Amino acid sequence: MTAQDSVTRLQERFANSILKAGEFRGENSLSIKIESVREIARFCRDELGFDYLLDISSLDHFGGDPRFEMVYELYSMADGVHLRLKAVVPGEDNPVAPSVSDLWPTADWHEREVFDMMGIRFEGHPDLRRILMWEGYPFYPLRKDFPLEGKPSDVPEVAFTEAAPLAGGPFVTIPTDGITEVREPRARRAGDPLSPDKFLAES
Amino acid sequence: MSQPSPVAYDSKIEGNVIFTRVDAAINWMRSNSLWPMPMGLACCAIELMAASSSRYDISRFGAEVMRFSPRQSDVMIVAGTVTYKMALAVKRIWDQMPEPKWCIAMGACASSGGMYRSYAVLQGIDHLLPVDVYISGCPPRPEALLDGLMKLQKKIMGEHALEDQKRSLVDAL
Ligand code: SF4
Numbered sequence: 001m002t003a004q005d006s007v008t009r010l011q012e013r014f015a016n017s018i019l020k021a022g023e024f025r026g027e028n029s030l031s032i033k034i035e036s037v038r039e040i041a042r043f044c045r046d047e048l049g050f051d052y053l054l055d056i057s058s059l060d061h062f063g064g065d066p067r068f069e070m071v072y073e074l075y076s077m078a079d080g081v082h083l084r085l086k087a088v089v090p091g092e093d094n095p096v097a098p099s100v101s102d103l104w105p106t107a108d109w110h111e112r113e114v115f116d117m118m119g120i121r122f123e124g125h126p127d128l129r130r131i132l133m134w135e136g137y138p139f140y141p142l143r144k145d146f147p148l149e150g151k152p153s154d155v156p157e158v159a160f161t162e163a164a165p166l167a168g169g170p171f172v173t174i175p176t177d178g179i180t181e182v183r184e185p186r187a188r189r190a191g192d193p194l195s196p197d198k199f200l201a202e203s
Numbered sequence: 204m205s206q207p208s209p210v211a212y213d214s215k216i217e218g219n220v221i222f223t224r225v226d227a228a229i230n231w232m233r234s235n236s237l238w239p240m241p242m243g244l245a246c247c248a249i250e251l252m253a254a255s256s257s258r259y260d261i262s263r264f265g266a267e268v269m270r271f272s273p274r275q276s277d278v279m280i281v282a283g284t285v286t287y288k289m290a291l292a293v294k295r296i297w298d299q300m301p302e303p304k305w306c307i308a309m310g311a312c313a314s315s316g317g318m319y320r321s322y323a324v325l326q327g328i329d330h331l332l333p334v335d336v337y338i339s340g341c342p343p344r345p346e347a348l349l350d351g352l353m354k355l356q357k358k359i360m361g362e363h364a365l366e367d368q369k370r371s372l373v374d375a376l
Contacts, residue, residue, distance in 0.1 A: 132288075132323075133288070133323075134288055139322075141322050141323070146322070147322075148320070148321065148322070149320060149321070149322065150321065150322025150323070151322070157291070158291065159287045159288050159290065159291055160287065160290075160291075161287045161322060161323075162326070162330075164316065164319075164320045164321060164322070164324070164326055165320070165326065166320050
């Protein structure tokens with residue numbers, strides 16, 4: 001079964017839950033409603049042969065509404081076919097998505113990572129703990145409103161954090177639509193102005 | 204039958220007696236048998252391993268006995284990125300090492316956080332422990348580590364074995 005066949009079958013079966021189907025450079029993406037993630041995921045696994053969950057990721061559309069979005073990358077080993085499911089997550093303060101960890105066990109750690117980095121909770125997850133940061137760390141570092149240098153925090157006896165001294169140094173991207181060389185010059189000293197012109201003139 | 208030596212001393216005794224200061228003797232022993240605590244946290248640890256392999260052979264400097272127990276180590280070689288999650292564990296192992304002890308910060312990450320100006324990485328292990336030798340590089344070559352080790356040996360040779368390294372003991376006496 002090709003990816004296009006799978007999309008057609010899904011569209012027939014879940015006409016009300018599929019908001020958009022798109023194809024870009026041979027990759028098929030379906031935007032679906034968050035309530036039907038489990039239903040569609042189960043159908044993909046059992047009926048369409050997507051036996052492998054490649055990855056789960058999440059997006060932060062900061063400033064947009066709804067703010068968060070989940071992305072599931074499915075793969076069928078038998079057919080060599082890839083399919084992407086996307087679902088926006090309602091709620092800015094307490095985003096909740098359904099867990100698919102009972103369908104693909106690999107989702108367990110992926111969802112923990114999303115929870116740890118983005119702060120989306122998963123309903124039905126068997127063991128929703130942080131996976132990279134430690135229990136008690138108060139922030140979600142991959143959210144867009146979290147600063148690159150971090151924020152100070154302290155969990156006694158476990159770990160502490162401090163804000164890293166960026167000092168306008170080489171790790172700060174210059175806000176411009178120029179090429180990478182301009183946006184992130186290899187050499188820049190602390191205190192140099194964040195002006196792209198200077199680096200344009202030099203390069 | 205061997206002839207008695209024509210020189211008028213007993214080589215069996217005289218050759219085995221050396222006069223020196225106790226400082227020099229203790230420092231000489233300490234600096235030539237530095238047992239490292241390998242704190243291999245990231246890519247730099249690979250170069251640390253290479254330094255103990257036959258090509259670079261860190262045992263030429265008496266530091267090949269990597270001890271995985273802090274109780275038996277003299278020098279902690281912090282080789283790699285110290286994340287905040289790991290930082291207090293490193294500190295704890297350092298505290299478990301008996302005096303006298305030294306610390307080598309190997310590589311950019313251990314010295315300053317390296318390229319990780321980020322929320323997750325301690326910006327240099329010297330925020331938590333006193334560092335004796337910093338080695339630059341990302342990663343430093345094994346030769347650089349050996350050079351750092353020799354610098355540390357020189358440093359130890361210049362110390363007062365008891366006064367500098369066992370200050371609390373000296374004070375107690
Ligand atoms: S200094 Fe470079 S090689 Fe060493 S741990 Fe850091 S990133 Fe890795």
